[in-house]
Amino acid sequence: MRKKIDKAAVLSIDNIYPHGLSEEEKAAADNELVSYRMDLWNKMTKKDHLRADLLQVKYQMERVIKSLEYQGTLHFGYFLSAYIRAIQKKQKEFAREISIDEARLSRIIHNKEFPNDELFIRLEIHSNNTIPALNWFLLAEKGKAYNISTNQALRKKEKKNVLVTIASIK
Numbered sequence: 001m002r003k004k005i006d007k008a009a010v011l012s013i014d015n016i017y018p019h020g021l022s023e024e025e026k027a028a029a030d031n032e033l034v035s036y037r038m039d040l041w042n043k044m045t046k047k048d049h050l051r052a053d054l055l056q057v058k059y060q061m062e063r064v065i066k067s068l069e070y071q072g073t074l075h076f077g078y079f080l081s082a083y084i085r086a087i088q089k090k091q092k093e094f095a096r097e098i099s100i101d102e103a104r105l106s107r108i109i110h111n112k113e114f115p116n117d118e119l120f121i122r123l124e125i126h127s128n129n130t131i132p133a134l135n136w137f138l139l140a141e142k143g144k145a146y147n148i149s150t151n152q153a154l155r156k157k158e159k160k161n162v163l164v165t166i167a168s169i170k
Contacts, residue, residue, distance in 0.1 A: 050087065056086070057131065058130060061131065064142070065139055065142060070142060070146035075139075076136070077108055077111045079136075083127070098126055111143075119136070124136070
């Protein structure tokens with residue numbers, strides 16, 4: 001039995017990115033690149049690592065904000081938790097640093113409570129303006145907009161409060 005060969009993959013490997021190296025030369029070049037990257041990584045200071053981790057969180061946030069569809073797992077709390085991990089803090093310690101109740105922080109992280117404007121500002125200040133308050137706000141609003149557009153139980157509940165609709169006006 002013959003193996004199916006993905007012709008597009010073969011074409012791209014052979015023609016789009018030709019490197020002109022033999023298998024041994026390519027393996028040696030790959031090892032050299034890995035070694036170089038590891039040296040750079042090891043030479044980074046703790047501050048450099050922190051900045052890299054914060055920028056990673058920031059760019060992931062921006063990608064989610066710009067995307068058209070809502071991704072339920074990538075909510076405000078997910079990124080707040082990622083931020084706390086990036087700065088290598090415990091929730092309790094972080095809550096104390098930004099003057100927020102630890103239980104409230106936990107509710108926000110687990111998507112049980114909506115963050116307020118003050119929290120967005122505190123997060124911006126805490127990150128030394130690396131992640132703007134507007135990014136935190138837009139991320140939270142994206143989740144809220146999704147919830148409003150899909151929450152049928154709330155629509156049913158609130159329908160009882162509307163006594164007259166414009167459709168019934170003659």
